[in-house]
Amino acid sequence: MMLPEAFKARMQERLGEGYPAFFASYDRPPEKGLRVDPHKLTAEAFRARAPFPLEPVPWEKNGFYCEGERLGADPYHFAGLYYLQEPSAMCAAPLLGAKKGERVLDLCAAPGGKTTQLAADMDGAGVLIANEISHDRAGILSENLERMGVSNAAAVSADSERLARQFPSFFDKILVDAPCSGEGMFKKEPNAVPEWSEENVLRCAARQRAILDAAAGMLAGGGRLVYSTCTFSEEEDEWQVEDFLRRHEEFTLLGMKKLYPHEVRGEGHFAALLERTDGPRLSQKPFPVKRNAAAERAFAAFSEDALPWTFKGEITTLADGRMYALPSDMPALPHLSVLRCGVELGTWDGKIFKPAHALCMALGTHARRRVTLSRDGARKYLRGETAEAEIPDGWCAVCVEEFPLGWGKCVRGVVKNHFPKALRLRT
Numbered sequence: 001m002m003l004p005e006a007f008k009a010r011m012q013e014r015l016g017e018g019y020p021a022f023f024a025s026y027d028r029p030p031e032k033g034l035r036v037d038p039h040k041l042t043a044e045a046f047r048a049r050a051p052f053p054l055e056p057v058p059w060e061k062n063g064f065y066c067e068g069e070r071l072g073a074d075p076y077h078f079a080g081l082y083y084l085q086e087p088s089a090m091c092a093a094p095l096l097g098a099k100k101g102e103r104v105l106d107l108c109a110a111p112g113g114k115t116t117q118l119a120a121d122m123d124g125a126g127v128l129i130a131n132e133i134s135h136d137r138a139g140i141l142s143e144n145l146e147r148m149g150v151s152n153a154a155a156v157s158a159d160s161e162r163l164a165r166q167f168p169s170f171f172d173k174i175l176v177d178a179p180c181s182g183e184g185m186f187k188k189e190p191n192a193v194p195e196w197s198e199e200n201v202l203r204c205a206a207r208q209r210a211i212l213d214a215a216a217g218m219l220a221g222g223g224r225l226v227y228s229t230c231t232f233s234e235e236e237d238e239w240q241v242e243d244f245l246r247r248h249e250e251f252t253l254l255g256m257k258k259l260y261p262h263e264v265r266g267e268g269h270f271a272a273l274l275e276r277t278d279g280p281r282l283s284q285k286p287f288p289v290k291r292n293a294a295a296e297r298a299f300a301a302f303s304e305d306a307l308p309w310t311f312k313g314e315i316t317t318l319a320d321g322r323m324y325a326l327p328s329d330m331p332a333l334p335h336l337s338v339l340r341c342g343v344e345l346g347t348w349d350g351k352i353f354k355p356a357h358a359l360c361m362a363l364g365t366h367a368r369r370r371v372t373l374s375r376d377g378a379r380k381y382l383r384g385e386t387a388e389a390e391i392p393d394g395w396c397a398v399c400v401e402e403f404p405l406g407w408g409k410c411v412r413g414v415v416k417n418h419f420p421k422a423l424r425l426r427t
Contacts, residue, residue: 001026001186004196011232021262030187031266033087034071036062037112037148038120040081040364050076051375057266060090062120065265073425077380078150079403080361085113086188088259088266092177092228093117093253095273100125102172103329107160107215110137114177114228119150127329128153129171131163135337142339143423149361152327157337160214166335167218169282173225176215178208180229180236184268187261199218205235207244216248219277224254228271232260237270250278284331287341292317292336295348299323302346302353306395308366314342321348322356357420360397360404366396371408371415375400381408382425387415 003026012019034054036046043062047054052071053243057063063085071077071084071385098104098121107114111131119128130145130153132138145153181201182192212227219225227244229236237258245251254273261267295317314326326342333341344356360367371389373381378400381387387398391410398415400406408415 001190001193003186004195006198007183007196014232014234015260018260018262022260024255025261026187031087032066032068032071033057033085033266034064034066034082035060035083035085035091036064036119037080037116038062039124039149046081056085057090060087060094060117062088063090065118075375075382075400075405076095076403078147078423079405079427080379081403083113083116083144083148086185086263086267086321088184088269089113089230090117091257091259091269092226093121093175094269095257095271096173096175096224096226097235098173102126103170103220104128104173104175105163105167105171105215105218106130106175106177106178107163107211108132108179109155110134110141110379112148114175115141115153116144116148116150118173118175119145119148119153122152124151126152127327128333130155131160132157133159137198138337138339145340146358146361149217149364151325151343151362153340154330154333154338154342156333157274157339158335160211162335162363164214164217167284168333169218169220169280170284171218171225172220172281174215174219174223175226175228177228178211178236180204180208180231181233182230183232184230184259184261184270188267201233204231205233205240207420208236208240208351211248212244213241216251216276218279219276219279221276222281223276225251225274225276226271227274228269228302230247230267230269232258232268241272241274244274247323251276271335287314287316287326287328287330287332289314289316290318291315292323292348294350295321295353298348298353302355302395303377306355306367306397308362308368315345317348321350322346323348345392355395355407356371357423360407363397363404365402367399367404369394369396370404371396371398371410372402373398373400379425379426381405381417384417384419384421384424386417388413389415
């Protein structure tokens with residue numbers, strides 16, 4: 001790989017005797033990794049059935065190194081059993097220690113790897129706000145939250161300053177995986193190499209400084225913040241943290257880690273854990289719930305017929321008939337672009353309730369009426385084909401083994417395909 005000469009000089013000065021091993025690491029292919037969703041099965045249970053070899057990632061209990069091609073086209077991936085994630089990138093979220101019932105913010109969240117890590121730690125309880133300033137990338141984030149069946153998150157798109165004005169001293173935990181010069185991902189994303197310059201490093205550092213200041217204002221007293229990057233630059237890593245602590249005396253540093261590709265099986269990553277030692281913990285107005293008795297009766301009837309339970313949380317119905325299930329402590333999100341909030345249940349047109357794909361993905365391994373397919377049968381379903389099943393007519397969860405992929409509707413033994421066309425397997 002042709003690396004910028006100025007970058008090589010900087011790394012040689014920083015690493016000294018370790019530089020030859022660092023430089024030689026660029027001759028090896030990048031490591032592939034995946035992280036299992038523990039809500040659907042344990043890491044060991046997935047390892048026992050995975051159709052490709054796996055080795056544990058030491059810093060993430062549900063993470064594995066993996067081998068194989070087109071892992072994103074596997075039915076298990078469509079079912080949300082795993083998230084494809086670079087192994088070193090898995091190191092930051094566990095430092096934060098997100099827990100059930102907490103208010104958690106992933107400030108720079110797309111495409112969703114660290115967000116879904118946090119969601120796994122929260123186990124569906126509490127509120128997770130996943131923000132991405134780019135609306136297009138926020139759409140990808142929202143799709144990944146849906147595929148992984150996350151039920152307690154909102155995907156929003158706003159700049160950090162706007163969020164800070166709305167959520168002063170609100171969050172218990174904040175993850176800032178900041179946009180950076182990307183030095184640690186040159187092997188995985190070679191297009192980043194020609195974009196690198198020392199001037200860009202300084203521009204990134206200035207942007208990170210503003211994002212961190214906004215994050216500091218949103219953290220409640222006693223809360224914790226993880227700042228992470230995928231770069232080696234001291235201006236963006238250690239010096240950024242030191243500068244932040246000089247500006248914010250209410251914070252203390254609890255620890256830092258830096259992963260180099262010649263020292264670990266993975267690419268470059270940096271993470272620092274900070275704690276706000278004092279300050280208030282403020283509340284916000286709750287998310288406004290819009291009730292529609294007819295729509296809720298239709299959903300209750302659908303639940304009794306097709307689901308293993310009737311949802312008892314907050315249900316809101318928008319003017320266009322879309323229905324969402326909200327965590328009971330979801331805050332109001334005014335002045336933000338909200339792409340997803342809680343779980344989309346489906347749509348009510350005044351006569352018929354039609355279930356949403358997100359509802360099926362949030363079922364876990366539970367569905368009252370299901371069609372169980374082999375992996376080969378699942379691939380046909382993912383391409384848009386029908387299936388056959390001896391079940392009563394009506395909506396059913398179409399599953400690869402016991403794991404839902406999407407909805408079907410059985411009519412006289414033929415299961416019509418309702419997997420979203422935009423998500424279908426092309427080959």
